[in-house]
Amino acid sequence: MDKRVQTVNFIELNLAILFISTSGALGRFIDLPIPITIGLRSLLGGIALYLFCRWKKISFRIEGKDRKTVVIGGILLGLHWITYFYSLRLSNVAIGMLSLFTYPAITAILEPIFLKTKILKIHLLLSLLVLVGIYFLVPDFDLQNDDFKAVGFGVLSAFCYATRNIILKTKINQYDGTLLMAYQLLVITLVLSPFAFYLDTSQVVAYLPATLLLAILTTAIGHSLFLRSLRHFSTVTASIVSCSQPVYGIIIGMIFLNEYPEVSTIIGGAIIILTVIIESLRVFRISKPLANDQN
Template sequence: MQKNLHLRNILELNLAMLLISTSGALGRYIDMPVPVIIGFRALFAGVLLYLYCRWKKISFRTGSKDRPTIILSGVLMGLHWVTYFYALKLSNVAIGMLSIFIYPVITALLEPVLLKTKFQKVHLLLALLVLVGIYFLVPDLDFSNSYTKAVLLGVLSALCYSLRNIIMKTKVGNYNGSVLMWYQLVVVTFCLIPFLLFMDSSGIKNQWLPTLTLALLTTAIGHTLFLASFKRFSITTASIISSVQPVYGIIIGIIFLGEIPVLSTIIGGLLILTSVIIESIRTYK
């Protein structure tokens, strides 16, 4: 019985990863300014999650002491999405997704500091392996190069995502995952309303379907399932299992956008994913 439950939890987490991985191809495909894309993404997903919570009669009540943490997690989530989508626009699905997937190693390094868990020296070696992987992703150290900018933005996105996941770990056991995700979407929407008003958002007339897909599959369902997994796995474990996401994303990019990664990207990606797989095996044992 316990094995069946564990298998179900693993399958749900992998489904979440498959859905979230659609963000790479959709981020490249949707032709609007990045803050506008993320603003509409958060707005649409927020409406969908609100209707779902009302249908399920899930309480939206939160404790006053938890609200600052939830608001901060929303700000970090918004920064993660914006920097990630800029990385996608400046490069391709492979570079964009692989560069943010240093976040499991960042999480492994930050979790002992922020949550006072035991620090493990092997994480320093894994971090070094990730840095070598990033070296292969970056063509050179020329900051005028769009791929270099993309990787740097991807690293910043990974840091924001790691911090968001760690601080949400302390709250996810007290609330429904859909409600926590909804509050974060509200924060992101409010932060990006000025961009929706003052930047060119007319493209939504022709881009509403892929934007709605991004909001429903990637955000409302995918991120809610991932957030719910924090109840069953440690943040580091959930992050590490999610390493399959770039693989899904690159395959989707090849099928729908015809973006085939070059050899250096494949080498860098393999090094990053190797560090993640090593940690995954260690955590499982």
């Protein structure tokens, strides 16, 4: 591939990660009931992705046997967002995003269970490292401590996200990723729509610009760019670059919300991100000979 084109593609991948990273600051800023925020995010983002699919002439057909999987994936994605936003609301951008980033280690443990493959010892070691990182994130293991509850919600969010990714893994080669995302957003919108009738929606208009940013920039554009980048880079490369997501998110929080992480948070976050880098490099080392054989 031409070096200039590769550079443009790499910039595009980093832009995708940057846009997705805005979820932390926007989640902290938007002071609406969380089900309303997520419902609006899904509705507006779903409309944007629907128009994109129409523009690209992507077929909207989903086989009957796959619809249940897509619906469950949508419910898990909605739970992932809701618990993540509760984590952000209880603490700050740094703790919320770093506790969510335990999902690669959780994926490494859950995937063998769901897909009936062997659990590797390295994954157990990396999971222990993640627990060490979580220990540094939580200053006090007390149910009355907001940071403790925030990490709990963040890890639960990571569990939902990892499970959703695993169950959709078998469908990603059959359907366009944007289409799957659009249907999941439709599921979330339908499930959360009843909350609009009994939760406070009086401030929706005031926070509509920020919600539009969350729906369009973070969700529709960010995730679409990321999916597009997978055409030019391996998932391993994308995973390594994704390690910058909490860093971007914390910097955005520092600039716009004046939130500065504590030293213990930085140490815990560094340990968690290190586990992702180690696993990504391990996968790269295994897959590289196979790639060379295909050339």
